[in-house]
Amino acid sequence: MKNRFYIIMLLATVIFASCKKDNYDAPEADFTGRLVYKGEAIGVQYGNVNFELWQPGFGNNGAINVNVTQDGTFGAKLFDGNYKLVFTANQGPFLWPKNSAGRQDTIAVQINGSKTMDLEVRPYYMIRSAAIAAASGKVNASCKLEKIITDANAKDVERVTLYINKTQFVDGGNSIATQDLTGTAIADLNNLSMSVTIPALVPTQNYVFARIGLKIAGVEDMIFTPSQKITF
């Protein structure tokens, strides 16, 4: 009889010992920020520009890819720790600093609770004083281009494009109509204007979203103005 009691105790110990939660806590720190040039956010195509976070010290390396959204912001849930942030070569419509060995330089990022950090980059161009408005079935846009990088790394404009779409996501793959202005046709960077006819919308809606995109020759990712809702 006594033996049976011990066996029950033993079983209980074994069974309940496993009843601890064995999961790790989920990452809780928010790492957010914007891609900026002198405090001004740089718009890009959604899901197109991303940077890598590397956390050394845990055996096999693996990068955490963080996407920059179309208004130039980014966000990631991370564990506390020390990370290294880097844009891989040729990523993004801007120049990222290089180290003395000529490779992409890293920024140390210490995460200890949530953190907001703007990443300062040097874009090839900035789109200035963009104005987009609707008039008689068309969307008209004008803007200026400021050439930021003028040294040996300077690049030419391949084209400037006005995109319109039914939703707030506006880029080459998400557009219902576009108007290109090729680089060779641009006489004056301070005076660009484009116009695109709004096609029939199904189902009908009385607004579209529009953005101006800038394609730089020899650079894959484009620079965009903020997505703007145009009611007509």
Next chain:
Amino acid sequence: MKKYIYILSAAALLTFGESCKKDSEFLDKQPTNTLDIEATWKDPNLVLSVIGDLYDRYPDFQRIESWWLFADFDEGFGSASGDYFRHQNLEYNYDSWNMWDYGYVRDLNNFIKKGEESNTLKKEDKDRYLAEARFIRAGLYFEMVKRMGGVPLILEPLTYNYSGDPTYLQYPRAKETEVYDFVISELEAVKTILPNSANVKSRATKAAALAMESRAALYAGSIAKYSNSQLTLPGGEVGIASSLANSYFTKALNAAKEIIADGQYSLYQKNPNLSENFASLFTDKGSNPEVIFVKDFKLKTNKVHGFTIDNQPRSSAEEAQGGRLNPSLNLVQSFEKLDNTYASLPVTDGSGNPVYYTGITDIFAGRDARLAGTVILPGTLFKGNMVDIWAGYQLANGSIVTGDNFGSTKTDVLPGNPGSVQVVGKDGPVDGLEFSAQTGFYVRKYLDPSAGSGQIGTRSEVWWIRYRYAEVLLNAAEAAFQLGDLGAAAGYLKPVRDRAGLTTALTAAEITFDRIVHERKVELAFEGHELWDYKRWRLADKVWNGNNMSNADFINATNIGSATRTSTQVFGLWPYKYYNPGNPNHNKYIFKVVKPSRVTAAHRFRLGNYYSLINQDIINRNPKIVRNPNQ
């Protein structure tokens, strides 16, 4: 009692004594399911089975056994619910098409090493096997370099010494040129050892080696010619200097010339009907003079494939399935007219009114014969059965009467006709109905015309052609064009175009880069060339640029022959019957350009797709590996 003890002891003695065999006898048994290397190289038949396995593992990206990969780009639409996603992803993943198969490399290196050491086989047997293994190894390195750029060149089996320090086994990536040079020099070395016979199709021959050499040199030459500073690495692992272009093009041209001069191969021209002829080029396995190197299949073995089951026209299918791969209008409209000009299929006239056709095939008349050899057009035959592809009735008031299943019938839907009528073809097209011709077309190339090929119990033994003579001619034409010899380029193109019914020969002045690109696109559609061609020409990011397309790109388009024409979404062309009794156009056909509703995204080929991602675990194991650019 004593008696039992004796019996038991005797039994025990027998039982335990039986195990008293020597351990080595019991444990050292020859496995029956693997071949011992030493024993293998004593018997030519055993070596043949090993090389057979090595051939079987020869890599291809797209193949008839993986038809769905043709739907990943713009040649076709995947008309099966599990394949719609191919038209709904904007971007290709960076790790698409990556390949790092050093297990295979090791097996090949092992084979070559042991073969060189052995001396039991007859010299000619041994030499041929070794040359074949080197041919396969060159093919494997070519496959890896075109996907990844330079990869470590490992040419002998590596052995770990258990010292705890594997760094001596970590090789850096070779330069892209070094891998191409290796492939070319290996093929040059083995070409004279391999048999020079057009009857050998599934094993390496001199022509197979030269055809691969010609293709590899052409790839290297174009990468050099169209070199782009964004697609390079400082160590040369990716990118080839433009100064090397001409030497590679010369090699490509010479290799192709050698096959032509040997005279063993010729274009397949058995059937005077040019379209039928082009279709049977791929399915005729009896003394086919064009085919150089294949992956072969055989009925009643486990080496058969289901390409015909998957893709046979649904209305005459031998199983309740088929019709999965639908060629796109993008491809169909790029077949030229017989006067060497490009034109969209005339759907509307100059003022935007529909064009009425008496016969459903009339709209395709006067085009390159390869069109009907590559694609099953509405109103044409397969296995003697006419496909039934039409999307419905167009009424006089502009409304459309159609159904939602194969050959749907409806009652009292046509004005003045109260009876029950079929309102859509038995092959569709019905939008979103799998196995129906959702682009209005079915694929014909590689579709097996023999009875039973569409049955699951029989399947098909049509081979997959990796190298054929027409490609060799196109390689020669491209190389000659790049070297500035336009007259020679026109000469190489002529037989290929003659066979397609394009009998007005192109003059030297008409040979442009766009022409070369176009000719490969239509001649080699569904043969696994498109991706690699667009990659080496650095056109992939322009053609698949992520921009949406519209019907206007298919109606009176003016840039069909342009190499950089956007082709990001697959479109279709649907025939309708015009129903308007009393009208002269009653019962004639009109056509509409449609985008299948399952096509929701535009393909976007990013610069990082030119050289596929090397997985991080490979880099962790070997820190000398550098990453590919733009990823």
